[in-house]
Amino acid sequence: MRVTAAARKRSVRNRAYAGRYAAGRRDGWRDGWRDGYWMGLCERTVRAAEAPLPVRDVHVMYVSTGKGFPYSPIDEAIAGSLEQLVTRLTVVERKEEAPSAAAAVRPDAVLFLDGLHVPPDIPDRIRELGIRTVIWFTDDPYYTDITASLALHYDDVFTLEANCVEFYRAAGCQRVWHLPLGFYPGHFRPQNAPAGVRCDIAFVGSGYWNRVAFFDQLLPYLKGRDLRIIGYWWERLRDYRQFASRIEGRWMTPQETALVYGGAKIVINMHREPDDGTFNSNSVGLGAVSPNPRTFEIAACASLQLTDVRSELAAYYVPGREIETYASPEELAAKIDHYLVHEDERRAIALNGLYRTMRDHSYARRLDAMLGALFG
C-alpha cells in the first residue's frame, strides 16, 4: 500500500486526536461520576423521605396574593400543594373577586396568604355568607402593626412566627395557630447545577443593614474565596468595590435560586432583624424565633447551610447534624474553612438536612397540618 505524505500526516493527527479524545473521556468520566454519585445520593434520599399525605374531602378556595412578582411563586407553591390535599380547589386570581366567587361555588373555607394588601371588607363579605375565612400571615413579625387589626377579620389565623400566636390572641382572635412556612419541591430540590453557576459559598438576599454590618466583618476572611452574593443593596458594603465582581444586584426566580443553592457547597442564611428599619412596621418590638422559609429552601437543594440561630431552629433541624450554625463572623469564617476542607462532613450534613426537609418541611405538609386544624 502506498502511503502518501498527506495520509501519513492525517493518520498521525488522528492518533493525536484519539489521545485527546481518550484524555477527555477519562476526565469527563471522573467528573460525571462525581456529579452522578452526588445526585444519586440526593435523589434516593428524597425518595426515602417521601410519605403520602391524606386527601381531605373538602373544597378550599385559595385567593392568590395578587401582588405579582416576587410573590407569585408562593401562590404557585400553595396552590400546587393544596391541589394534592383536597378533593376540590378553587383558585381566585384577583382578591376583589373573592366574595362573589365564594358566593358562587360555596367552598368550605377561603384561604388568604399574607393579607397585608387585602382590604378587610373582603373577608368580612365572605364571612357574611357563612363561609369560613382563613389567613396565613407569612411576614410576621415585621408588619405586626398592620396585621394585628387585620387578623380580627378572619375566623382562623395562622402565623409563621411562633412568637406572634399570643400576640394575636391578645388582640382578640379566637383561633390562632403557629404554622411555619415551608418549601415547594416544584421549585426547590437537588439539581445538578451546570459548571457556570457553581461556587464554594453563596448568599442570596437583600443587603439589609444588619446583614451589611455582618458582611463588613465577614468579608475580610473570605478574600480569595469562590463567593457569590446575589441580591439588592449590597453597594452598602464598606468594601463594595473590592467585592463588586462577586456581587450580582438582581432578583432571581425560585428556579434560578435553586440552581445557585444547588451549585454552592455552602449557602449562608442570615435572618432579618425583627427591628430592621428598612422596611419594618413592628413597633411592639416582637422578637422573631422561627426560621425563615429560606432555611427550608436551602436545605431542600442539598447544600450545606450555615445559618444564624433563631431560637426555634432546633425544632426544625438538629444543629451539627442536619444544619450548621454560626453566632459571629469569626465562627462563620472558621466553619466555612472547615467544611470546604472536610467534604465528607459537608455532604453528610447536607444529605441529612435534605432528608429532614423533604420529610417534614414541605408546603404540602404544612397545609396538611392547616387542614387538620381546620377540619380535623
Added chain:
Amino acid sequence: MQQRALSRKRSTPRVRTARRSAYQAGRRDGWREGWSIGWREGAAAAAAAVFPPAAPERLPIRVLYVPQGFESIDDGMIGALQLHAAELHVADPTRMAEMAALIRPDLVLVLNGLHVFPDDHLEQVDRIREMGIRTAVWFADDPYVTEQTVAIAPHYDVVVTHERSTVELYRSLGCPEVHHLAFAADIERFRPVTPPAAYRCDVCFIGQAFWNRVETFDAIAEELADLNVFIAGGLWERLKSYGLLKRAIRPGWLPVDESVLYYNGAKIVINLHRTAEPGSDNANASGLPGLSVNPRTFEIAACGAFQLTDRREDLEAYYRPGLELETFDSPAELAAKIRHYLKHDDERRRIAVRGLARTLREHTYTARAGSLLRLLGYGG
C-alpha cells in the same frame, strides 16, 4: 517539556481546534457514562443507608446451627439467628450430636446437609432426635440433588426447602412438617460499593458453565464479543465460541468478595439458573422442575446491580420484573435486553436501585430467619 512546547508551537490553529474538540467530545461521552455509573453508586449507597439495621424481637430459644460451608448463606443465617434467638451456637457437622448433647438446644438447624457432611450425618441426626431435640434441615440445592435429599429428609422433624416444587416430594415420603422458604442476601457481604476500575465491565456472569448456560452464551457470543464482558467460573471451555469469549473468561472459582466487586462494577449482571432437567449436570432423580429462584437472585440485587435473569415461576413473588430487575425467556431476548439496557442508562440504574431497596426491605437473612422461626412456630 521542551519538546512538547516545540510541537505545540508548530501545530496550526486548525490542529489545535481539532485537538480541543476531540478532547471535548471525549469529555462529553465520558461524563455521560461516569454520571450514570456514579448515580447508581450514589443512589445505592443512599438506599442502603436509609435502612437501619433490623432489630427483631429476641425469642427465648436456644438454637444450634450446623453450617454447610456455603459462606454467603451460613454467615447470613448465623448473623440473623444471633439477632433472633436468645442463644445461638454453631457446630461443625462432624460433631453436631455431641454438641447438641452438651448444649441441649430447642432446635438444631442444619443447612443443606450435603457435600461436607460426614458419613454418620444421619445417625447423628437420629441421636439428636432421641435426645428429644427438634431437628430441621433447610435444603439449598433442590431440585438438583433430590437423589440424595430424599434419603436425608425423613431423618428430620422439619424439612425446609428453597424449591417449592419439592415440597410435595418430601410430604410423599412421610415427612410430617415440610415448608418452602427462599434464601436471601447476606447484606453485610453483598452490598453497594464503588469498585476499583479493574472490576468495571458492561456485562458480567459468575457461575459454572452448566450445559444450559453454555447454550445460552453460545447463542449470544457474537453479541458479547463487542462488549466488555466478564465471565467467571469453571467448565467454560465447553463453549463452542470459546475462542471468541476466551478473553472475557476467568476460569475457576471466584472468591465471594470479588463477586461483590464485579456485580457492583457491571452495568448488567446476568443470572441464569441451572437447568432442572435430569442429566449430565445434576442428580435430579425426581425430575421435578425448578420453580424457585437461586440465592444469587437476591445477592445480585443486594449489590444494587442491574440484574437480567431467566424467569423462574416464583420470581414475581420476590421482585417485579421491569421495575426491580429484568427478565429473559430466550437467548434472543437476553441479547435484545442487553442491547437495550446498555443504551438506556437511566432505566437501567433506576431498576437496579429499586431492586436493592426491595432486597433491603424483604430479602435479608434477618427477615428470612424471622420467617423461618415463625414457620417453625416460635414467636408471633
